[in-house]
Every structure is written in structure tokens, then in C-alpha cells.
Amino acid sequence: DGGITQSPKYLFRKEGQNVTLSCEQNLNHDAMYWYRQDPGQGLRLIYYSQIVNDFQKGDIAEGYSVSREKKESFPLTVTSAQKNPTAFYLCASSPLGGGWGNQPQHFGDGTRLSIL
Amino acid sequence: DAKTTQPPSMDCAEGRAANLPCNHSTISGNEYVYWYRQIHSQGPQYIIHGLKNNETNEMASLIITEDRKSSTLILPHATLRDTAVYYCIVRVGSGNTGKLIFGQGTTLQVKP
Numbered sequence: 001d002g003g004i005t006q007s008p009k010y011l012f013r014k015e016g017q018n019v020t021l022s023c024e025q026n027l028n029h030d031a032m033y034w035y036r037q038d039p040g041q042g043l044r045l046i047y048y049s050q051i052v053n054d055f056q057k058g059d060i061a062e063g064y065s066v067s068r069e070k071k072e073s074f075p076l077t078v079t080s081a082q083k084n085p086t087a088f089y090l091c092a093s094s095p096l097g098g099g100w101g102n103q104p105q106h107f108g109d110g111t112r113l114s115i116l
Numbered sequence: 117d118a119k120t121t122q123p124p125s126m127d128c129a130e131g132r133a134a135n136l137p138c139n140h141s142t143i144s145g146n147e148y149v150y151w152y153r154q155i156h157s158q159g160p161q162y163i164i165h166g167l168k169n170n171e172t173n174e175m176a177s178l179i180i181t182e183d184r185k186s187s188t189l190i191l192p193h194a195t196l197r198d199t200a201v202y203y204c205i206v207r208v209g210s211g212n213t214g215k216l217i218f219g220q221g222t223t224l225q226v227k228p
Contacts (some may be wrong), residue, residue, distance in 0.1 A: 008161075033215065042203075042218030043160070058215065064119030077171050092216075102148060102167075105216055 003027065006091050006108035013017045013078065013085060014116050021111045023091035030096040032074035033105060036060060038087040047088075049074055050096060078113060088112050120204045125223045126196075134191040136222050138204030141185045148207050149180060151189045152217070153200040153224075160203065160218070163189065194226045 001015025004025045013019045023055040026033065031050050045058030049068040068074055074093075078085045089112075092105040121139040128134040141150065152160040164178045165170055166187075171178045173219050177190040191198055202223040 004159075035216075042220065043216065047216040049213065088157075092159075102165075103146075104150070104162040104165060106162055109159045110157070 001100040004091060004093055004106060004108035006089075006111050008071045008111060009109070011111055011113045012116050013113060016079055019113070020077050021078070021089055021091075021113070023074045023076065023108060024075075024095045025072055025091075025108075027093055027106065028071070029106075030071070031094045031103075031105075032068070034058075034064075034066065034074070034076045034096075035090045036093065037090060037110075043090060046076065072111035085113055086115050119129045120206060120219055122202075122204050123218065124220065125158055125225065127225050127227055128191075130196060130228050132193040132195055134187040134189075134198065134224060134226070136188065136191075136202050136204075136224065137215045138188070140204070141207045143184050143206050149178065149184075149187050150175070150205040150207055151161075151178065152203045152205065152216075152218070153198075154203070154221075155200045194224075196226050196228065198224065199226045200224060203208045 007022045024046055033048045034046040037043050044060050046064050047058050049055035052068055052071050055066050055068050061113045065077045090109050090110045092107045094103045096104040124186050150165040150167050151163040154160045166178045177205045201221040201223050203218045205216050
């Protein structure tokens with residue numbers, strides 16, 4: 001079935017360590033997104049990408065990096081510069097045709113990152 | 117993007133219709149109304165969206181008032197598995213990042 005796969009489901013990071021969260025989609029969507037969700041809060045946009053080899057910062061990009069070398073993959077690296085990385089990370093994708101507004105974003109099941 | 121206002125919580129009896137309201141009084145002409153839901157520890161699930169007309173799919177119906185300042189999501193026959201946080205979002209049609217802005221949502225509790 002088509003969908004978005006995020007791995008791992010749970011991830012633990014030591015202080016000063018970079019970690020990479022995987023996001024793969026087989027929906028043939030052009031756009032991909034990374035959001036962060038803190039307990040009891042809404043989602044905040046970290047990075048997004050509309051096309052391969054191009055991506056843009058969202059509202060809270062500091063301490064994060066991404067790449068988009070393939071259409072189906074959009075990995076997120078949480079660097080040691082991110083001082084409060086403990087959160088639930090969600091990846092989403094959507095088509096681009098017809099304008100943003102009329103294209104639903106579909107989400108993966110998330111990665112929960114914790115600091116040891 | 118316009119802001120939305122939803123009640124923080126609602127209860128519904130199993131098998132009955134669940135009607136979840138949303139106010140978006142500052143909505144612009146090119147903004148769509150979206151509904152998502154999130155079950156604990158899972159990613160948000162897309163339910164339905166619309167611009168002006170009422171919409172229906174296999175999951176729910178979306179009723180948008182004529183002035184577009186409010187809408188109602190209807191789950192026709194709620195089940196225990198519909199217990200979740202429901203988010204109403206308005207979203208510009210073009211010219212921005214395309215990001216979704218999730219507010220606090222409505223926690224729907226379906227009771228046996």
C-alpha cells in the first residue's frame with residue numbers, strides 16, 4: 001500500500017550527538033515536510049521541500065538539517081546545536097498540482113526522540 | 117492564515133452522530149477548511165477538506181456555512197475508535213509554504 005514510512009519509531013540521543021530520522025514515501029508526492037510536536041502542543045514546521053535538491057527553512061529550523069537527494073526520501077538530522085530535541089517528529093508529503101490549498105498533506109506515524 | 121476556534125472537548129455516545137464545530141470568522145476567500153485527527157502517539161490523519169461547498173467522503177461530512185465563518189465536521193456513526201483529537205485548520209490556497217497550522221483541537225471522547 002502507498003504511504004509514508006518513518007523510522008525508527010523511538011530514538012534516543014546522547015548529549016552532543018547528531019541523529020538522523022528517516023522518512024520515505026511511495027506516494028509519488030513532490031512536496032515533503034518535517035514537523036515537530038511537543039506534548040499538548042500543535043505542530044511546528046521545521047523544513048519543507050517542493051522538489052528534489054531544493055528545500056526551505058520552516059519556522060524552527062535552527063539545530064536541524066535536511067537533504068532531498070531523491071523524490072521519495074527526506075531525512076532529517078537533529079544536530080547537537082538543537083538544545084531541546086526531545087519531541088515527536090512527524091514527516092508529511094503532498095502533491096503540488098492545483099495549488100497548496102487543495103492538496104492534503106499525509107503524515108507518517110512519527111519518531112519519538114528522547115535525550116539520554 | 118486565518119485562526120480557528122474549537123471547543124476543547126466533547127463527548128459522544130457510540131453509534132450516534134458526532135458534530136464537531138469550528139469557528140473561522142477571519143477566513144479569506146481562497147482559504148480551505150481542513151480537518152485532521154490524531155490518535156495518541158500516531159501521526160495526524162487527514163479526514164476531509166472543502167472551500168465553499170459541503171463535502172462528504174467515506175469518513176465524514178463537512179458542512180460549511182454560507183458566509184464561511186464556521187464549519188461542522190460530522191462523523192455519522194461514531195465508534196470507540198473515533199476517540200481522538202480533532203483539528204480544524206484553514207489554509208491558504210497558494211503562495212505560502214503550504215504548512216498546516218494545528219491549534220489545540222477538540223478532544224472527542226466516544227463512550228459506550
